[in-house]
Amino acid sequence: MEFNQEEFNQFVLDNNIVGFFEKPITLKSGRKSNWYVNWRDVSNNAYLMNRLSNFVINFTKDLNLDPNCFYGVPEGATKLGSITQFRWAEMNGFLPPEKYPLPMGRGKPKDHGNPKDKYFVGAPEGGIIVLEDVTTTGGSLLTTLDSLSELEDAHVIATIGLTNRMEKRDDGRSVKEAIEERGIPYYHLSSGTVLLPKAYKKLKPGEIVRRSIEEEFKRYGVEKIVLEEL
Numbered sequence: 001m002e003f004n005q006e007e008f009n010q011f012v013l014d015n016n017i018v019g020f021f022e023k024p025i026t027l028k029s030g031r032k033s034n035w036y037v038n039w040r041d042v043s044n045n046a047y048l049m050n051r052l053s054n055f056v057i058n059f060t061k062d063l064n065l066d067p068n069c070f071y072g073v074p075e076g077a078t079k080l081g082s083i084t085q086f087r088w089a090e091m092n093g094f095l096p097p098e099k100y101p102l103p104m105g106r107g108k109p110k111d112h113g114n115p116k117d118k119y120f121v122g123a124p125e126g127g128i129i130v131l132e133d134v135t136t137t138g139g140s141l142l143t144t145l146d147s148l149s150e151l152e153d154a155h156v157i158a159t160i161g162l163t164n165r166m167e168k169r170d171d172g173r174s175v176k177e178a179i180e181e182r183g184i185p186y187y188h189l190s191s192g193t194v195l196l197p198k199a200y201k202k203l204k205p206g207e208i209v210r211r212s213i214e215e216e217f218k219r220y221g222v223e224k225i226v227l228e229e230l
Contacts, residue, residue, distance in 0.1 A: 003058040008189055011051065012163070013202060015042055018195050020205035024212065029136040031220065034205075034212040035196065037163045039133040043079045053084040056160065057091070059189055060129065065158055068126025073144045074105035076133040077162075084131065101125045105144070115150035124148065127157040135161040135188070138175035145182065156184050163195070164188035167220040174222050193217075193225055200227040 012018060017039055024032040042048045060067070070088060072081025082104060089100035103124040116123040128148065132141045141159060148156055159179055168174055179186035196213065210227045217225040 001054075001058050003055065003062045003189075008055050009195060009198065011055070012190055012195055013198055015048065017042065017163070018192075018199040020199075020203060020209050020213075022205070022209060027136060029139060031136065031167075033216060034209045035192075035199075037134045037165060037192070037195075039076070039162060043133075049079065049083055052080060052162075053087050055189060056080070056084050056131065056162075057088060059160065059187070060088075063158070063187065065129060066127070067129040067157060068099055069101055069103060069124045069128045069154075071103055071105065071124045071128050071130050071144075071148075073130060073132045073140050075107045076140070077131045078104060080133070080162075081131050099126065105147070109147070115147065119147040119150070123151055124154050125151075126154060128154055130156055130159045132159065132161045134163050134165065135175045136165045136167055137169045138178050141175070142178065145179070145184065158185045158187060161186070161188040163190045163192065165192040166222045167192075167217075168222060193221070193223060196225060197227055 018035065018037055020035050022034070024034050025036065026032055042052060056070070067088070070081050070085040072078045082102065085100065085102055092100070094100060101124060102122060104121045106119055106121060110118045112118065130141065130144055130148070135141060141161070145156060145159070148154060161175075164175060169178060176186045200210065213227060214225060217223070
């Protein structure tokens with residue numbers, strides 16, 4: 001099956017992955033924001049994770065990519081990486097048997113040892129697609145790429161985020177620019193600039209939130225955004 005962008009956006013909205021706060025919260029990136037992207041509830045539901053991995057696999061096929069390995073950024077995309085990798089290997093008949101590892105990253109690296117043991121519980125091998133749930137400034141994704149670069153028998157062929165918040169980093173670059181400067185393609189299944197207007201119309205969080213988010217995008221956004229209720 002082909003990846004259906006409209007269906008995926010609706011999946012995000014139906015599962016309340018995008019939401020709002022009247023008072024801003026501090027994100028993992030250190031920035032304050034009145035909106036959030038949270039894939040945690042989906043990652044704790046087997047049915048939804050099965051659907052999500054289908055979206056990722058169809059997206060990968062549309063890109064004509066053929067990885068040996070899907071690998072999830074610890075710890076936000078660890079489950080997604082493992083489930084997608086198993087299903088990808090299963091779809092390919094698990095053949096040849098040595099082609100498809102089943103890796104997992106450590107949330108906190110060991111202080112010493114071989115990179116295969118220091119960063120991973122079972123290291124990725126061959127051509128890797130790195131999965132991330134949410135990208136804001138791309139810090140976790142870039143750190144993961146650093147750890148993968150220490151492996152001798154692996155190389156990253158692409159990175160894929162479930163949702164790109166579409167914000168510039170403190171150095172003025174977008175996440176896509178920061179990743180692709182390393183010679184690695186970056187793709188995303190959904191973006192804040194598309195999802196936010198839809199979520200705002202659905203949830204109607206109010207004028208204060210609207211103004212705060214529009215100001216946030218003037219400051220950090222890859223592009224400006226306008227939110228309107230129906």
